[in-house]
Amino acid sequence: ILRLLVTVLNKEPDHVIWLRVYDVVESKHPITQVTPVTPIKQSTISTQTPSTRNTGSSVNSSENRRYMDDVIRGEIESIISDVPEFEVKYFQNIENFNSLVDTVLEKCQAESETIQLNGWEGWPTSAIQSGVVRFLEGINERFWAFVPESSRTRARVLVARPNKGQQGSTAIRKVDIAFVQGNDPKHVDHSWLKVHVPGELKSNIQEDIPTRRSAAWVDLARYVREIFIAQQSRRFVLGFTLCGSIMRLWEFDRSGVIGSTEFDINKEHRRFITVMLGFQLMSEVDMGFDPTIKHKDDSSEHTYIEIKRKGQTETLRLGKCIRRTACIVGRATTCWEAYPNDNSLASPLVIKDSWQYCERVEEGEMLEKAAMANVKNVATYYHHETVQVGATDDDVVSNVRKNLDTMECNCNWFPRSDLFKLDSTSIAESDASRKRKWSKTATVHNRVHRRVILQDYGQEIYNAKTPTALLSAIKDCIEGYESLYNEASLIHRDISINNLMIHGSTGKGFIIDLDLAIDRDRAAPSGSRGRTGTSAFMAIAVLRNEEHTFIHDLESFFWVLFWICIHYTGPGKEHARIVQAFEKWNYMDMIELAEVKKGIVSDKSDFTDGLHREFSTYYRSLIPCVDELRDVVFPAGTRNRHESMVLFGSMKGVLERALRDL
Known part of the structure; x- marks a missing residue:
C-alpha cells in the first residue's frame, strides 16, 4: 500500500498507478481472471533455455585481450582432445597422399643431415621461438624439395610472422606461424583473409595440455576467430600447436573444438611430414570453405549460389557482406546482399547463413509462418534450405568432423561461471561438481548449416539519419513486434541493435532474425544447449534467467535506444564510440549486470542526471523521450513483473509524443 501511495503522490502516469493497484489487490487476494495483466512466471529447469554469451555478443568494444581471452574460454566451454585418426580423416582426399609421404620420408632417411639420432637436424634444443621458426621454414622447404615434380602444386605455403601484427583485426593480433594461401613464401598476402591454417608456438611442453589457463589453445583460438571474421565462406578452421617438440592438430567449428592425439615431431617423423605436406596440399573444401558459394570464371569478385525454389533453379549473385558475426562457437550469422539471376538493377535480396542447433525449429519455417499471418514490419520471407555439402546436410558431427569417434576421448570442461551462463542447474551445483574437469564422455551439441533468403533490405537502426528517424524506426519495430506476437504467436527473444533495421527505400523500421524465436504457447524447451544473446540489451529478468516473455523484449527496445544515444555521435558506424563504463557490459557477470541495470x-x-552526463550531443534532444520511456518500462523505478499488453500502447504513446515535440 505504501508503494501505491508514493506512486500517487509522485503523480506517476495512470498505467503505473493501476499496476500498483494490481500489486496491492494481488497481495491480499490472488488475481485469477484479471486481464490483460498476468504475473510473469519464474523459469524452471524444464521450461527455460539458458542464456549464453560469445565473442560475437560484444558491441562497441575495443576487444581488449584481457577481456576477450576469458570470453573465448567461456564461449568454447569444452575441448575434446586425443581424437584418433584425426589426420586420416582430414587428409584422406589428397590424391596418392600416403605414397607421397612415404617417398619424402625415404629421401629424408637417406640423408644423414636431415634426420639424426635425436631427431631432425636443426631442431633448437631450447625450443625458443626464433629458432623453431627457422627450423620449420627450413625443414618444410626441404620436404617440398623431395616431393615429385608431378605432385609439386601446393595451394598454400608456410610463413612466419611472430613479431608483426596481422592486417584486418579490431585489436592487434600476431600469429606465430601459418600456412597462407599462395605458392611462393616470399610473395604472399599476410592478411587474415589469406591465412588458412594458423599455428601457435610455445617453448614449454606443458602448454600442450588443454587446461582453462594454458595459453597455447587460447592463443590459437584468438587467431581462429580472426580467420572466421575475415573469411566469409569458412565453415571450420584447422590449426596446430607446437609446444616444445610436441605437436597437436586442432579443428575449430561452430560447436566447439576437437584436437588430435599429441606427438613428438622428433620421434614420429612420418606423422610430422604428413602434417606439413597435408596442410599445403588440401583442397579448399577440405580446408573448410563452403563449396556452395561458387566463383564465376574463377573470379573472387563474382560469387553466386544456386537454390531450388518452387521447382526451379535460381542463381543469386552475392553482393557485399552486410553482416559477419565475430565468434567461433555459435550461430555465426553471415548476411550478404544478393541479386536474382545476376540482375544488379533488381531490388536486392538478403541471404542469411547461420549454424542452428539441430533441436531448434528452423528460422525459415517461422519466417514463413509470419508471412502467412501477414505480420507487418518483419522481414519478408523468400526461401529457406539446409545447406548441402557432399550431397548431405552440412552439420558439424557428420560433415565437418567427418564422424570422428569422440566418445572415448578426453573432454576438458571449462564450467561457465555466471559471467557466461546462469541457469537454475548451475545454482544448484555443489562446488565439488563444478571443479570436475576431465571426462571420458564427450557430448557434442550438433549444429546444422541453414540458409534463409529475405526480400527486405535495410541498414541497422543506428544508421538512422536523424534522431527523429531513429524514434520513428523504433516505433515501427515495436509495432512489428506486436504484430509478430499477436498474429503469429511468436516471442522474438533477441531484440538488439543488430536486429532492428531501417528499410533502404521507405525508411520504415522492421525486425529481422527469428533464430531464437519461440511459440508463445510453447510448453517445453527445444532441448538445445543454450541461446546466445547480446547482454547489453537483455532485460534485467533475462539476465537473471527468469522466463522470457514479451515484456522483456519490450524492455530490450528501451536498452537499444539507451545504448545508441550514448555510443553514437551521428548516424552509422563511423560515428560510433567506445565508452569505457559501458564496454564492461560486454564481459560482465550477468547477475552483476542485472544489478547495474537495476541501479x-x-x-x-x-537516471535523468545520467542521461545528461552520458548521452552524445547528437542525441541529447531525445533525453525527455528516454526519461519518459523509463517511467513506462520501469514503473516507479522497478522491474515490470506483469505481462500487460498495455505496455505496447504506452511505449508507442511516448514515442509518438516525442515525435510531435521534436
Missing part, C-alpha cells in the same frame, strides 16, 4: 533505472533523478 541505473531505480531513481528517476539519478
Whole structure:
C-alpha cells in the first residue's frame, strides 16, 4: 500500500498507478481472471533455455585481450582432445597422399643431415621461438624439395610472422606461424583473409595440455576467430600447436573444438611430414570453405549460389557482406546482399547463413509462418534450405568432423561461471561438481548449416539519419513486434541493435532474425544447449534467467535506444564510440549486470542526471523521450513483473509524443 501511495503522490502516469493497484489487490487476494495483466512466471529447469554469451555478443568494444581471452574460454566451454585418426580423416582426399609421404620420408632417411639420432637436424634444443621458426621454414622447404615434380602444386605455403601484427583485426593480433594461401613464401598476402591454417608456438611442453589457463589453445583460438571474421565462406578452421617438440592438430567449428592425439615431431617423423605436406596440399573444401558459394570464371569478385525454389533453379549473385558475426562457437550469422539471376538493377535480396542447433525449429519455417499471418514490419520471407555439402546436410558431427569417434576421448570442461551462463542447474551445483574437469564422455551439441533468403533490405537502426528517424524506426519495430506476437504467436527473444533495421527505400523500421524465436504457447524447451544473446540489451529478468516473455523484449527496445544515444555521435558506424563504463557490459557477470541495470533505472533523478552526463550531443534532444520511456518500462523505478499488453500502447504513446515535440 505504501508503494501505491508514493506512486500517487509522485503523480506517476495512470498505467503505473493501476499496476500498483494490481500489486496491492494481488497481495491480499490472488488475481485469477484479471486481464490483460498476468504475473510473469519464474523459469524452471524444464521450461527455460539458458542464456549464453560469445565473442560475437560484444558491441562497441575495443576487444581488449584481457577481456576477450576469458570470453573465448567461456564461449568454447569444452575441448575434446586425443581424437584418433584425426589426420586420416582430414587428409584422406589428397590424391596418392600416403605414397607421397612415404617417398619424402625415404629421401629424408637417406640423408644423414636431415634426420639424426635425436631427431631432425636443426631442431633448437631450447625450443625458443626464433629458432623453431627457422627450423620449420627450413625443414618444410626441404620436404617440398623431395616431393615429385608431378605432385609439386601446393595451394598454400608456410610463413612466419611472430613479431608483426596481422592486417584486418579490431585489436592487434600476431600469429606465430601459418600456412597462407599462395605458392611462393616470399610473395604472399599476410592478411587474415589469406591465412588458412594458423599455428601457435610455445617453448614449454606443458602448454600442450588443454587446461582453462594454458595459453597455447587460447592463443590459437584468438587467431581462429580472426580467420572466421575475415573469411566469409569458412565453415571450420584447422590449426596446430607446437609446444616444445610436441605437436597437436586442432579443428575449430561452430560447436566447439576437437584436437588430435599429441606427438613428438622428433620421434614420429612420418606423422610430422604428413602434417606439413597435408596442410599445403588440401583442397579448399577440405580446408573448410563452403563449396556452395561458387566463383564465376574463377573470379573472387563474382560469387553466386544456386537454390531450388518452387521447382526451379535460381542463381543469386552475392553482393557485399552486410553482416559477419565475430565468434567461433555459435550461430555465426553471415548476411550478404544478393541479386536474382545476376540482375544488379533488381531490388536486392538478403541471404542469411547461420549454424542452428539441430533441436531448434528452423528460422525459415517461422519466417514463413509470419508471412502467412501477414505480420507487418518483419522481414519478408523468400526461401529457406539446409545447406548441402557432399550431397548431405552440412552439420558439424557428420560433415565437418567427418564422424570422428569422440566418445572415448578426453573432454576438458571449462564450467561457465555466471559471467557466461546462469541457469537454475548451475545454482544448484555443489562446488565439488563444478571443479570436475576431465571426462571420458564427450557430448557434442550438433549444429546444422541453414540458409534463409529475405526480400527486405535495410541498414541497422543506428544508421538512422536523424534522431527523429531513429524514434520513428523504433516505433515501427515495436509495432512489428506486436504484430509478430499477436498474429503469429511468436516471442522474438533477441531484440538488439543488430536486429532492428531501417528499410533502404521507405525508411520504415522492421525486425529481422527469428533464430531464437519461440511459440508463445510453447510448453517445453527445444532441448538445445543454450541461446546466445547480446547482454547489453537483455532485460534485467533475462539476465537473471527468469522466463522470457514479451515484456522483456519490450524492455530490450528501451536498452537499444539507451545504448545508441550514448555510443553514437551521428548516424552509422563511423560515428560510433567506445565508452569505457559501458564496454564492461560486454564481459560482465550477468547477475552483476542485472544489478547495474537495476541501479541505473531505480531513481528517476539519478537516471535523468545520467542521461545528461552520458548521452552524445547528437542525441541529447531525445533525453525527455528516454526519461519518459523509463517511467513506462520501469514503473516507479522497478522491474515490470506483469505481462500487460498495455505496455505496447504506452511505449508507442511516448514515442509518438516525442515525435510531435521534436
